[in-house]
Amino acid sequence: xxxxxxxxxxxxxxxxxxxxxxxxxxxxxxxxxxxxxxxxxxxxxxxxxxxxxxxxxxxxxxxxxxxxxxxxxxxxxxxxxxxxxxxxxxxxxxxxxxxxxxxxxxxxxxxxxxxxxxxxxxxxxxxxxxxxxxxxxxxxxxxxxxxxxxxxxxxxxxxxxxxxxxxxxxxxxxxxxxxxxxxxxxxxxxxxxxxxxxxxxxxxxxxxxxxxxxxxxxxxxxxxxxxxxxxxxxxxxxxxxxxxxxxxxxxxxxxxxxxxxxxxxxxxxxxxxxxxxxxxxxxxxxxxxxxxxxxxxxxxxxxxxxxxxxxxxxxxxxxxxxxxxxxxxxxxxxxxxxxxxxxxxxxxxxxxxxxxx
Numbered sequence: 001x002x003x004x005x006x007x008x009x010x011x012x013x014x015x016x017x018x019x020x021x022x023x024x025x026x027x028x029x030x031x032x033x034x035x036x037x038x039x040x041x042x043x044x045x046x047x048x049x050x051x052x053x054x055x056x057x058x059x060x061x062x063x064x065x066x067x068x069x070x071x072x073x074x075x076x077x078x079x080x081x082x083x084x085x086x087x088x089x090x091x092x093x094x095x096x097x098x099x100x101x102x103x104x105x106x107x108x109x110x111x112x113x114x115x116x117x118x119x120x121x122x123x124x125x126x127x128x129x130x131x132x133x134x135x136x137x138x139x140x141x142x143x144x145x146x147x148x149x150x151x152x153x154x155x156x157x158x159x160x161x162x163x164x165x166x167x168x169x170x171x172x173x174x175x176x177x178x179x180x181x182x183x184x185x186x187x188x189x190x191x192x193x194x195x196x197x198x199x200x201x202x203x204x205x206x207x208x209x210x211x212x213x214x215x216x217x218x219x220x221x222x223x224x225x226x227x228x229x230x231x232x233x234x235x236x237x238x239x240x241x242x243x244x245x246x247x248x249x250x251x252x253x254x255x256x257x258x259x260x261x262x263x264x265x266x267x268x269x270x271x272x273x274x275x276x277x278x279x280x281x282x283x284x285x286x287x288x289x290x291x292x293x294x295x296x297x298x299x300x301x302x303x304x305x306x307x308x309x310x311x312x313x314x315x316x317x318x319x320x321x322x323x324x325x326x327x328x329x330x331x332x333x334x335x336x337x338x339x340x341x342x343x344x345x346x347x348x349x350x351x352x353x354x355x356x357x
Contacts, residue, residue, distance in 0.1 A: 002181040009144045010035035010174040013103055013167070014043060016151035017075050019185055022101070023049035024074040026063035028056055028082060031115040032171035033105035036077045057082045061089030061102075068098040069208040071196030073155055077103035079171070080121050081112055083129075090164055091130030095210030095222070097195075099158035101151070102136070103167045105174040108340030116340025117171030119256060122311035125166050126285040133223050135230050137165045137237065138284040140255040144178035150282075152183045157237065159190035161229060168284060170307065172257045172342070230286075239282035240291050244270060248277030250352050251296055253316055254305040255281050258343060262305050265348040276352055284312070289319035296320055296330050301355050305343050306336045 007015070014036050017025070025040040037053060044051040054060035060076050067074040078086060083104045093100055106121045108114040125138045137157050139150045147169060154165040195206055212218040244266055245251060252262040259280040269276040279295050281288050296302055302320065304313045313334050321328050335351055337343050 002184060004179055004181050006177060006179050007144065008035060008175065008177045009147050009169065010105065011039045012144050012148045012180065013077070013151050014039035016148040016183060017101070017155070018043060018047065018049070019183060020073065020152040020155040021185065022073045022075050022155065023047070024067040024072050025049070025076065026052050026054050026060040026067070026074070027076050027078060028054050028060050030079045030082045032107055032117065032174055033077050033079050033103065035174070036103065036105075057085035058089065061086040061093075064100050065089060065093055065096070065098060068093065068100045069096070069197050071192040071198055073159070075101040075103065077105070079105050079107045080109050080118070083121065083124070087124075087130035090136065091128070091132050091134060092210050093164050094128075094130075094134035094136070094226075095132065096208050097162040097226075098208065099162050100164050101154045101158055101167065102164055103169070106168065106170045108338075114340050115171060117173070117257060117307065117342075118338075118340050119170060119258065119307035119311070120309075120338065121168065122284065122306070122308060125168050126287070126315070134226060135233075135285060136163065137161070137233065137286075138168050139165065139239075140168050140282055140284050141173065142256050142259045142280060143180075144173070144176060145180040146282075147173060148180055148183050152186060156186050156188050159188075159192075161233060162195075163229070168256070170257055171340075234286040237283060238286050238288045238291065240288040241280040241282060242295065243278040243280070245277030245279060245295055247275055249275040249300045250355055251277050251279055251299045251302045252305055252348070252352075253279045253281070253292065253302060253312070255284060255312065258305045258307055261343055261345055262348065264345050265352070268345070268349050269352055272353075274352060274356060281312070287315045287319065289315070292316065292319050293323050299330055301331045301333060303333045303335060303348070303351060305348060306334075307338070307342060308336055309338050310334050310336055
């Protein structure tokens with residue numbers, strides 16, 4: 001039976017990564033995720049792993065490239081400005097089809113911003129973030145338990161599809177302490193013998209690279225293969241959760257910390273006899289477009305709640321307003337706070353109350 005423990009969110013990510021088989025971690029410190037490198041610095045050497053504080057975010061992501069190319073399970077973490085610096089390396093990883101887990105505990109921006117939690121990196125995470133036609137799977141936990149569970153899952157998805165998986169949290173989740181059951185290793189095994197750089201004794205050498213100077217056919221063939229893989233992921237790896245949504249007339253949509261606030265608002269509204277429900281995307285990419293379309297079929301109004309200026313809002317509009325079903329007529333409203341501010345439960349409740357007038 002899994003042990004129940006009380007842990008801080010950032011530290012849980014480190015422990016879950018170790019449970020998943022991560023033995024290499026490279027990063028550069030930045031608030032509000034510094035407990036992750038601190039935890040890995042303590043734990044990895046004790047189990048024969050490698051922790052290295054790189055001289056920069058650029059160096060860290062390229063060390064991730066090297067470890068992944070050798071077939072190792074590897075992770076890096078940072079917060080918003082640091083993730084921006086890693087984007088070139090993430091694009092290189094994507095072009096070389098190398099698996100890796102990248103954790104972004106988002107802080108207020110733009111620029112250096114502040115160290116409060118935010119969701120302002122949604123666009124960056126779900127649209128690739130760096131140059132070229134590539135995607136990353138994006139997982140959005142909403143609790144410390146999910147930080148653990150989705151970290152383990154992130155490593156499996158990265159290996160299964162040979163790509164970067166982003167765990168998109170925020171400063172509030174990272175600093176939060178909750179009880180949880182530590183996950184078990186998934187037990188899944190992935191054969192890397194066809195591409196990993198493990199030494200060419202007794203076999204033909206492998207070459208890992210993202211530079212293909214010939215547009216036709218070399219680089220276009222790679223892009224077409226990547227796009228086919230992304231379509232497969234869109235079919236098979238969508239994850240979402242709902243709360244009191246089956247008979248809802250008003251549907252709140254939020255992810256991560258915002259979803260926790262929405263859940264509290266739903267409970268208050270239900271006690272007042274107002275039929276509110278929650279739809280929570282867990283994969284931000286692939287976005288659960290079909291699922292939210294079905295959930296909004298008989299809804300009077302959808303309210304997107306985010307800790308940004310309305311980034312997920314665009315995906316909700318794409319899912320509902322480009323649909324051929326009745327959901328294309330649903331009214332979509334937005335409630336958001338920026339710069340590290342959190343949407344207020346009372347504000348959300350009052351907004352939905354006014355829909356009844």
